[in-house]
Amino acid sequence: MQGATIRSRPVYPGLAIAPFARRHIFALEGEGAGALLDIAGDLTPEVLGRSQILYVARGSLGVGHHGALQNLGAAFWAAPTVPPLLGRLDVELSRSHMGTRLYLAGTEGFIGQAMQVAAAHGIDPVSVITEHRGSLARRVQCVHCKGVTEGVTTSPFLCSHCGLSLFVRDHYSRRLGAFQGVNIDAEEPGAVPPPEELYL
Amino acid sequence: MDTGYSATHRPETFRDETFRGEFSYANSPENIRHFPFPFHEDAYRYSVNIEPHVPGRPGSAFEHLIDVDEHYLAEMADRAQVLAEDPLRYQALPHMMLAQWDTLELLMEEQARAYPHLFTLERNGDQWRWINRPLGIDDTFTFGDPSTLPREPLDYICRQTQGDIALMDQRDGNLWLDAGMITAQADWSLDFDVGMNFHEWHAPVPLAPQMGVFDRALKYLLNLQLGKPVRRLNWTMTINPRLDTSPENYPKWGPDRTTVTPENVGQKVHLRVELQSLWRLPRSNGMLFVIRSYMMRMDEVVTVPKWGRRLPRVLETLPEELASYKGLSRYRQTTIDWLKRHDDGAPTSPGIFPD
Amino acid sequence: MSDDLQMRVTALVDEAAGIRRVRLEPVAGGPLPAFSGGAHVVVAMRDGDVTRRNPYSLCCDPEDRTGYEIAVARAAASRGGSAFIHERLAVGDVLVVGAPTNLFQPDWRAKKHILVAGGIGITPFVAMMAQFARAGLAFELHYAVRSRAAAAFAGVLQDRYGPRVKIYAADEGARLPLAVLVQNQPLGTHLYTCGPERLMEAVLDTARQAGWPEQALHAEHFMAPPPGDPFSVTLANSGREVAVGPDQSLLEALEAAGINPRYLCRGGVCGECATRVVEFRGTILHGDHFLTPEERAESRTIMICMSRFVGDRLVLDL
Numbered sequence: 091m092q093g094a095t096i097r098s099r100p101v102y103p104g105l106a107i108a109p110f111a112r113r114h115i116f117a118l119e120g121e122g123a124g125a126l127l128d129i130a131g132d133l134t135p136e137v138l139g140r141s142q143i144l145y146v147a148r149g150s151l152g153v154g155h156h157g158a159l160q161n162l163g164a165a166f167w168a169a170p171t172v173p174p175l176l177g178r179l180d181v182e183l184s185r186s187h188m189g190t191r192l193y194l195a196g197t198e199g200f201i202g203q204a205m206q207v208a209a210a211h212g213i214d215p216v217s218v219i220t221e222h223r224g225s226l227a228r229r230v231q232c233v234h235c236k237g238v239t240e241g242v243t244t245s246p247f248l249c250s251h252c253g254l255s256l257f258v259r260d261h262y263s264r265r266l267g268a269f270q271g272v273n274i275d276a277e278e279p280g281a282v283p284p285p286e287e288l289y290l
Numbered sequence: 291m292d293t294g295y296s297a298t299h300r301p302e303t304f305r306d307e308t309f310r311g312e313f314s315y316a317n318s319p320e321n322i323r324h325f326p327f328p329f330h331e332d333a334y335r336y337s338v339n340i341e342p343h344v345p346g347r348p349g350s351a352f353e354h355l356i357d358v359d360e361h362y363l364a365e366m367a368d369r370a371q372v373l374a375e376d377p378l379r380y381q382a383l384p385h386m387m388l389a390q391w392d393t394l395e396l397l398m399e400e401q402a403r404a405y406p407h408l409f410t411l412e413r414n415g416d417q418w419r420w421i422n423r424p425l426g427i428d429d430t431f432t433f434g435d436p437s438t439l440p441r442e443p444l445d446y447i448c449r450q451t452q453g454d455i456a457l458m459d460q461r462d463g464n465l466w467l468d469a470g471m472i473t474a475q476a477d478w479s480l481d482f483d484v485g486m487n488f489h490e491w492h493a494p495v496p497l498a499p500q501m502g503v504f505d506r507a508l509k510y511l512l513n514l515q516l517g518k519p520v521r522r523l524n525w526t527m528t529i530n531p532r533l534d535t536s537p538e539n540y541p542k543w544g545p546d547r548t549t550v551t552p553e554n555v556g557q558k559v560h561l562r563v564e565l566q567s568l569w570r571l572p573r574s575n576g577m578l579f580v581i582r583s584y585m586m587r588m589d590e591v592v593t594v595p596k597w598g599r600r601l602p603r604v605l606e607t608l609p610e611e612l613a614s615y616k617g618l619s620r621y622r623q624t625t626i627d628w629l630k631r632h633d634d635g636a637p638t639s640p641g642i643f644p645d
Numbered sequence: 646m647s648d649d650l651q652m653r654v655t656a657l658v659d660e661a662a663g664i665r666r667v668r669l670e671p672v673a674g675g676p677l678p679a680f681s682g683g684a685h686v687v688v689a690m691r692d693g694d695v696t697r698r699n700p701y702s703l704c705c706d707p708e709d710r711t712g713y714e715i716a717v718a719r720a721a722a723s724r725g726g727s728a729f730i731h732e733r734l735a736v737g738d739v740l741v742v743g744a745p746t747n748l749f750q751p752d753w754r755a756k757k758h759i760l761v762a763g764g765i766g767i768t769p770f771v772a773m774m775a776q777f778a779r780a781g782l783a784f785e786l787h788y789a790v791r792s793r794a795a796a797a798f799a800g801v802l803q804d805r806y807g808p809r810v811k812i813y814a815a816d817e818g819a820r821l822p823l824a825v826l827v828q829n830q831p832l833g834t835h836l837y838t839c840g841p842e843r844l845m846e847a848v849l850d851t852a853r854q855a856g857w858p859e860q861a862l863h864a865e866h867f868m869a870p871p872p873g874d875p876f877s878v879t880l881a882n883s884g885r886e887v888a889v890g891p892d893q894s895l896l897e898a899l900e901a902a903g904i905n906p907r908y909l910c911r912g913g914v915c916g917e918c919a920t921r922v923v924e925f926r927g928t929i930l931h932g933d934h935f936l937t938p939e940e941r942a943e944s945r946t947i948m949i950c951m952s953r954f955v956g957d958r959l960v961l962d963l
Binding site for chain 3: 385386387388389392434459460461462509513515516517518572573574575
């Protein structure tokens with residue numbers, strides 16, 4: 091579970107059903123499915139009748155969550171990878187009204203990307219209900235070339251775009267849904283400490 | 291002036307100089323005294339040090355609320371080059387358009403009022419004419435209609451104003467960094483930080499959050515009034531007079547920090563001061579944050595005896611955590627040793643101005 | 646405050662039954678600062694030997710730089726300000742006006758703005774709509790009034806904005822269709838309300854019941870300092886005692902005694918007049934919207950514009 095030790099990092103308080111919402115959209119990634127399944131007891135027929143579940147298995151062990159999520163009885167759609175899920179979320183939101191609440195669960199990188207889609211529809215990030223599940227891997231933007239590397243578990247690491255050795259700074263951008271990566275050996279090229287596994 | 295000398299700051303000529311390559315940037319003797327030296331006393335002390343931004347001592351950087359000096363043209367040329375290489379140094383989220391116009395008005399008004407020989411603003415209803423003589427600009431446009439300007443209003447005016455500009459939106463009891471042009475920053479990325487609230491934006495600053503500094507500053511700023519801007523000074527050091535010390539270009543300027551030797555401190559090491567001013571904006575109720583950077587190499591600092599004595603004393607008392615955050619660790623001691631040769635141990639007078 | 650403007654009354658117009666609009670222009674001439682929709686000014690009025698300082702929303706076009714306008718309803722139980730404006734203020738009089746301050750600004754990110762006004766609560770929306778229209782932003786106004794005769798600005802707003810303005814007159818049996826209003830609004834819509842507390846509560850409640858998040862809801866609490874039993878306050882720095890009358894706020898009593906504490910809204914919202922309580926024996930009657938319930942319980946801070954005191958000793962850090 092990610093704590094709020096970094097002031098630029100969002101807090102992920104955990105999924106809880108907004109009692110008065112007219113519509114519930116759940117976007118779940120990998121182990122994020124568990125965040126919804128754990129509150130299945132709160133999913134009354136009324137809530138389920140107003141719910142849409144979007145799911146991508148990435149990061150999960152196997153595909154076991156498909157069945158469990160489908161069995162909840164709400165409208166369900168599974169995406170093969172994250173980008174189609176984000177595309178579908180965008181379409182769902184474009185047809186939604188005030189009173190729709192969005193729930194996101196999964197890795198921090200996934201939550202960040204889905205939040206970007208929501209913000210474009212005028213949804214205030216604070217009103218989105220989130221829960222972090224799964225890997226602590228970070229999504230990191232290289233401040234130099236602007237390329238984003240997914241699933242970063244060590245610091246430093248090599249930027250997958252420009253190849254610089256990047257130190258992962260404890261600074262998170264909600265707009266980019268990413269941490270900041272800064273060249274670690276800029277002052278003395280080649281002086282790169284061994285990578286540490288920090289974000290497994 | 292028939293006396294041949296005026297204490298008033300009225301730049302007539304602009305230096306032809308660079309902030310990269312051969313680094314020909316330098317301050318004239320008059321501009322050295324114009325410099326906003328940031329240390330009130332001989333020891334370092336962290337404080338929010340906010341004061342009303344009202345016209346100050348003639349000849350100083352505080353004389354006019356938006357300061358223009360002999361580096362104007364060179365800074366504007368450097369900014370244009372930075373933006374050509376990296377257009378992400380300018381950002382404006384869509385809801386900031388009204389704040390953009392507020393900012394354009396404020397910067398045009400302040401510069402035209404302070405330097406009528408350089409800038410003229412003529413208004414006829416919403417038909418405005420802006421003349422910028424140093425840059426050879428004479429544009430007529432409709433205030434409020436972006437299609438009548440060659441660029442977005444903020445982009446347009448920031449390319450004609452010394453200092454970095456950040457615009458903040460006020461909502462939910464916080465200030466949100468939602469637009470700006472940042473080309474001369476002390477190691478923070480606008481592209482990364484745009485959209486953040488006050489606490490998020492300052493997250494990497496050590497010590498201050500624990501001291502509650504940002505909570506107090508935010509509370510104060512949320513009630514900042516129209517027509518009552520405030521200012522504070524911030525400082526760091528830069529090796530070579532490089533304006534663009536962005537994280538984006540860290541691989542380009544980072545190695546400079548290893549080049550300081552006892553022989554070249556006077557030339558290479560620069561005190562870099564930010565005169566930060568904060569203004570409530572009228573139409574958007576947003577906030578304008580002007581971060582005007584001044585640089586002065588150690589050779590120039592010690593031409594003012596008071597500053598030459600005080601600077602090494604301050605640097606010696608700076609906590610290591612802050613020295614590291616400011617990136618001074620590699621050359622702090624070398625710089626102190628060099629400056630100490632100019633400190634005869636005599637007491638210094640209170641306040642920041644030269645004796 | 647020293648930056649306050651001397652402004653001359655250049656027009657007094659009865660906008661509707663019991664609502665008077667006051668136009669103020671700067672004595673010294675020159676363009677006024679533009680302002681943002683939802684902003685208020687504090688107007689100081691010399692009424693005999695009493696100086697009244699009341700906040701009023703600006704209800705003119707923020708781009709009209711020649712004057713500011715406020716509209717004042719005649720209060721049933723006036724503390725003095727509204728009676729003064731309705732009975733004694735005359736064209737040509739000079740008032741002292743503070744800089745515009747905004748504690749009710751629009752959220753500029755909104756995809757659409759829905760404004761719900763009750764009675765004199767229309768005033769901040771007049772300026773907001775001028776800004777929305779100029780910027781091409783989507784908005785609609787829903788305006789509840791006792792009767793059309795009491796509906797200030799109704800005609801001019803309908804002329805300007807046509808079907809975007811909807812008026813509901815109680816004497817015609819029309820009521821705000823709140824439940825319908827909060828249905829089927831596009832994502833990113835923001836809702837603003839100003840008027841009697843009961844109306845605002847109903848508006849906010851209906852939106853919450855329809856699943857709207859707090860971030861999309863905005864209300865302007867139009868509050869006058871409550872009257873109460875007289876009490877006395879001791880100032881820690883000078884040892885002086887100041888008496889607070891039954892119809893006077895603590896802030897007003899201090900000002901009358903020549904002390905000038907900081908303030909902005911005079912309505913318990915902004916927090917600017919927060920004052921440290923050094924010592925007290927009794928009960929502080931917190932009347933503000935700023936302090937948290939914990940802070941109220943502790944009573945180490947008092948908002949002197951709205952709060953009163955019952956007891957035998959109150960010492961403030963002044």
